[in-house]
Amino acid sequence: MPNSSEFTLPRVSPLRDVAVQGRFGASRGQPGVTFTVRHPLSIVTVIARAGQGSATAAVLRGYTAQWAGPDQYFVLAENRGEGALYAELKAKLSGLASVADQSHGRVVIRIAGPEARAVLAKGTPVDLHPDMFPAGTSALTQMAHVGVHLTRVDGDAFDLSVFRGFSESFWEWITEQAEEYGYQVN
Missing domain, CATH: 3.30.1360.120 (Probable tRNA modification gtpase trme; domain 1)
Structure with missing residues (x-):
C-alpha cells in the first residue's frame, strides 16, 4: 500500500x-x-507557546505573516508545493509555536x-x-x-x-x- x-x-x-x-x-x-x-495559496496558522512570542516573531521575519491575535499569525505564501510551507514552519518553530495548515x-x-x-x-x-x-x-x-x-x-x-x-x-x-x-x- x-x-x-x-x-x-x-x-x-x-x-x-x-x-x-x-x-x-x-x-x-x-x-x-x-x-x-x-x-x-498556502496558509499556515502559527500560535506562539507561552513565553515564546518574541522568539516566534523573530523566526517569522522574512515571511508574509499577518497578525491574527496575541502571539498568533497567519503566514501566507504563493507558489509553494502542497504542505511545503507547513513543513518548513513546523521545523523552524519546533518548541516555540504550534502550527496548523489552513490551506484547504x-x-x-x-x-x-x-x-x-x-x-x-x-x-x-x-x-x-x-x-x-x-x-x-x-x-x-x-x-x-x-x-x-x-x-x-x-x-x-x-x-x-x-x-x-x-x-x-x-x-x-x-x-x-x-x-x-x-x-x-x-
Whole structure:
C-alpha cells in the first residue's frame, strides 16, 4: 500500500464556479473595485507557546505573516508545493509555536480599488482610514455574519480571509455591496 505522502488532495477553490471573471454592476467609467481570489495559496496558522512570542516573531521575519491575535499569525505564501510551507514552519518553530495548515480550510479574497474602503465599510465597524488602519495592519471582524480576517495589504487593497464553508455566501454578499461602484473579477 502506498504511503500517505504519495496522496495529495489538489486545492480546489470553492469559488471556482462562482467568481466568474468579468465586469459587473454599474458600468460607468472604471470599476470602483476589483476582486481576485488568491488561489492556490498556502496558509499556515502559527500560535506562539507561552513565553515564546518574541522568539516566534523573530523566526517569522522574512515571511508574509499577518497578525491574527496575541502571539498568533497567519503566514501566507504563493507558489509553494502542497504542505511545503507547513513543513518548513513546523521545523523552524519546533518548541516555540504550534502550527496548523489552513490551506484547504480558508479562502482569501483580495479587494482593491478606489472604492474598496466604501464597500468594506458596509459590513465592518473597523475604522479603515489609512491613519487608523495602515498597510500591514490586520483585524478580526465580522461581515454579513461571517468571521473575517481583514488585512490592509496596500493603500487601496485588502485581503479578506474567510473559512471555506462560508466563502460562497460571503462572495455573494461582498459582490452585491460592490455593484453600485461597478466591479471587475480577475
